[in-house]
Amino acid sequence: MRLAFEERGADYLLAIKEAHGQAAPVLLRKGDDAGTMRFDVPYQMTMILTNISRFIKEGRIAVVARRCDERAIAELVKRDLLNHDNLVVIGLACSEEQIRECRCTDPCPSSADIGHCAAPAKEDQAASSIQSMPLPDRLDYWIDQFRKCNKCFGCTLNCPVCFCDDCLLEEKTFTPEKGIPPGLAFHLIRAVHLADKCVECGECERSCPSDIPLLALRKMVNQDMKRMFNYTSGDPERRSPLLTTLEGDPMEDDGDAC
Amino acid sequence: MSEFNPNILAFCCNWCSYAGADLAGVNRLQMPPNVNVVRVMCSASVKPEYVFKAISQGIDGVLVLGCHIGDCHYLTGNHRTAKRIPLTAKILEKVGIDPRRVQLDWVSAAEGEKFQQVVTQFVDDIRSLGPNPMKEVRF
Numbered sequence: 326m327r328l329a330f331e332e333r334g335a336d337y338l339l340a341i342k343e344a345h346g347q348a349a350p351v352l353l354r355k356g357d358d359a360g361t362m363r364f365d366v367p368y369q370m371t372m373i374l375t376n377i378s379r380f381i382k383e384g385r386i387a388v389v390a391r392r393c394d395e396r397a398i399a400e401l402v403k404r405d406l407l408n409h410d411n412l413v414v415i416g417l418a419c420s421e422e423q424i425r426e427c428r429c430t431d432p433c434p435s436s437a438d439i440g441h442c443a444a445p446a447k448e449d450q451a452a453s454s455i456q457s458m459p460l461p462d463r464l465d466y467w468i469d470q471f472r473k474c475n476k477c478f479g480c481t482l483n484c485p486v487c488f489c490d491d492c493l494l495e496e497k498t499f500t501p502e503k504g505i506p507p508g509l510a511f512h513l514i515r516a517v518h519l520a521d522k523c524v525e526c527g528e529c530e531r532s533c534p535s536d537i538p539l540l541a542l543r544k545m546v547n548q549d550m551k552r553m554f555n556y557t558s559g560d561p562e563r564r565s566p567l568l569t570t571l572e573g574d575p576m577e578d579d580g581d582a583c
Numbered sequence: 584m585s586e587f588n589p590n591i592l593a594f595c596c597n598w599c600s601y602a603g604a605d606l607a608g609v610n611r612l613q614m615p616p617n618v619n620v621v622r623v624m625c626s627a628s629v630k631p632e633y634v635f636k637a638i639s640q641g642i643d644g645v646l647v648l649g650c651h652i653g654d655c656h657y658l659t660g661n662h663r664t665a666k667r668i669p670l671t672a673k674i675l676e677k678v679g680i681d682p683r684r685v686q687l688d689w690v691s692a693a694e695g696e697k698f699q700q701v702v703t704q705f706v707d708d709i710r711s712l713g714p715n716p717m718k719e720v721r722f
């Protein structure tokens with residue numbers, strides 16, 4: 326991927342490299358030894374990009390991004406957390422297996438520089454089976470799932486679009502200081518915060534040690550956003566409907582962006 | 584068996600609905616006593632977090648009352664509410680709580696009667712829905 330530097334004129338490259346038998350994200354400068362690059366690991370580059378872009382003031386960063394990374398970057402650019410001019414996005418197409426794992430309906434990056442676009446997955450089975458349950462059964466199902474939560478905050482920390490410095494969920498008003506599980510409100514608050522920005526990358530579900538089907542919940546909420554406001558998160562043009570008036574004008578203040 | 588008396592939280596905006604509730608009280612309009620009114624400065628300050636917390640702790644219904652669209656003291660506060668609260672109800676539906684437990688309505692300062700109607704109707708609705716299932720659940 327030397328092409329990132331020569332063709333696209335980037336100063337840094339953020340990619341995943343093989344290190345000690347593991348895959349790890351690295352930031353490479355021009356002329357650094359790339360070693361073995363890995364493109365088969367689903368890894369949220371956007372998180373790392375947001376963190377390092379605070380320290381890299383000059384130069385453009387090339388990032389190897391999947392479609393979900395691309396959409397997450399669009400969300401963050403809209404909220405002025407990333408500067409699009411400093412970024413070079415190198416599209417990485419997901420493999421069929423990864424698409425199946427994420428139940429991804431939009432897997433193809435705008436320019437597939439690495440790999441070939443595979444067909445998108447069909448509708449999420451888990452989400453539609455939960456949707457078809459009657460309300461009391463659905464509540465029982467989710468309570469069983471949320472009971473497994475051990476408040477590790479993995480879903481929050483690994484989420485590419487969770488950007489608040491002070492997370493509301495760390496306040497004891499919403500999450501009890503002592504004891505697990507944190508209750509129903511914890512997951513619902515996350516659901517509503519991500520409603521207008523979740524890009525369905527599936528990182529919350531992957532990082533959950535208790536295998537709570539969080540991606541199914543995200544997908545259901547995103548379907549609602551689509552139905553209610555005709556809004557898909559990751560759209561680089563449109564402002565989130567929750568931050569505009571009913572006529573679609575931007576609000577005077579963005580207040581709590583989260 | 585005694586009748587189920589729902590426990591309802593009503594968030595009223597300081598400028599319209601709270602004054603409307605006041606008017607209803609001054610006019611001695613009869614309404615069910617199940618409603619606990621919380622005064623907030625604007626209906627937009629009712630974040631979904633508060634609704635979720637109330638519902639997950641066993642409140643039977645949450646009523647959010649604000650100024651009519653266009654009358655907001657803060658110009659566009661209730662626009663925010665108008666989008667947020669329906670989304671909140673939708674998310675509750677996704678995890679299996681009846682979305683009718685969260686209701687949004689507009690009551691102006693002059694509409695004491697409307698306040699009475701909204702509250703009476705909401706209490707009746709919640710009565711027919713039964714107690715919040717989260718009451719039974721201990722996490």
